[in-house]
Amino acid sequence: MSLSKTSALRVKRSALSVGCLMFIFTGCVAHPEKPLTTPAPALDMAVVPLSTNALEEITRPLPKEWWTAFDDTELNRLIARAREQNRNLAQAAARIEAAQATARLVGADAALQVSGSGNVSRSRISENTVSSPLIPLYQTRLGIGFQFVYEADLWGRIRALREAAKKQVELSVADRATAEIALCAEVAKAHLNRLAVLREQRVVERQLLAYAETEKIQTIRTDAGFSTDLDASRTRVEVATREGELAVLREREQALRLALDILCGDAAGANTFTNQPSQEQRVPLIPRTLSLALLEQRPDVAAKRLRWEAAFQRVCAAQAARYPALTLSGKIGTESERLSDLLDWKSRLWSVVAGLSAPLLDGGRLKAAKDVEQAGLKEAAAGYEVAVLTAYREVADALNTLRGIEERQTATERARTASLRTRELAKERYEKGFVTYLEVIESERSVLTAERTLVQLIASRQTAIIDLIRALGIP
Secondary structure, X not given: OOHHHHHHHHHHHHHHHHHHHHHHHHHOOOOOOOOOOXXXXXXXXXXXXXXXOOOOOOOOOOOOOHHHHHOOHHHHHHHHHHHHHOHHHHHHHHHHHHHHHHHHHHHHHOOOEEEEEEEEEEEEOOHHHOOOOOOXXXXXXXXXXXXXXXXXXXXOHHHHHHHHHHHHHHHHHHHHHHHHHHHHHHHHHHHHHHHHHHHXXXXXXXXXXXXXXXXXXXXXXXXXXXXXHHHHHHHHHHHHHHHHHHHHHHHHHHHHHHHHHHHOOOOOOOOOOOOOOOOXXXXXXXXXXXXXXXXXXXXXXXXXXXXXXXXXXXXXXXXXXXXXXXXXXXXXXXXXXXXXXXXXXXXXXXXXXXXXXXXXXXXXXXXXXXXXXXXXXXXXXXXXXXXXXXXXXXXXXXXXXXXXXXXXXXXXXXXXXXXXXXXXXHHHHHHOOOXXXXXXXXHHHHHHHHHHHHHHHHHHHHHHHHHHHHHHOOO
């Protein structure tokens, strides 16, 4: 038998021996169980219609850039600035980059690992250990080569880890979207509340101007003997009270300015607000029926689901870690004693190793690791259910608040109309001497209260609409 045939036979026998060993080894451990299936959370209890025909309206109630529905250029500018400069959004964007890098790291585990090396060694052996004088005492070794390692993903462990990492990236994106929705809502609420405070200031300032005119008239009436100092004193009391209220409103407006500065990523007091509130407070129209399917677009609900799916993939990876792992490794290169022979064909060397390993006795470590991931999966599933239930409740609360504000606004408008009429009658009767000035003051208070309440209610209605937008996860 020739030398080449003998070498080939030896290679075949070695391969057969390795194959038999792998077959026996894998037979000593349990084969993987049936692949896990993602359990569906028990969400039947979460199906609470928001109205009788809640599933009829499928389209968005407002455009994606919902703040444009308020028709306020200053609000558009503030939200654009906040989306660009807010520090919380910057942190969320950095977390996305970190998750993407982590996903690349996990993906690298499934790829072929190749590394290069070069070595030079010079050694001397002991003369007392040399059995032949022909053996040189000094030896030199030069070598260059490449090493490779590859793990065959037999049971999908690496694939599951890669899927979990991808879900983590999507989760980071959803978290940033949640933060952006919350940011836009906070900016809009702070801005609209600031405008409402400015409108209240206007109402109080008009009242102070009216009191100033009243004081002039009372001075004339007192000099003519038609009025007393008591009426003038009562007017001064009302003026001082309104001035105190005006100071409180100015303090609130300044606090909202500073809050907007921080939300926009600027130092407190950096922004200049040039626009003045218009006479009309714009309130976007919301359909009477809303689709519950809109809640599926909520980034925080999507994040909870992604966290659940990532936990499921980690359970699969923990299960696969209990089964045999096949690793292929090898080396290819050259080695010689002289630099001139380093690239000679006879200096070549190579090796290929297939290794199969499986846990036999580990003290229950792998099982405990799987139980930890299984508990995490249950926790994530429960968290997803809580997120869905919370989304339903927040939408229902926002709609309920809107209905309540609309009813209160209608009643307050009737009260304002009646108080205006009462004020006219009180002034007319006071001028004719039928009632005291106290009746006029009481009617003035009623008008002031009604007008300020209307401003506050419309601002509350705007805020409730923003809360509804946030609850629906728009955009």
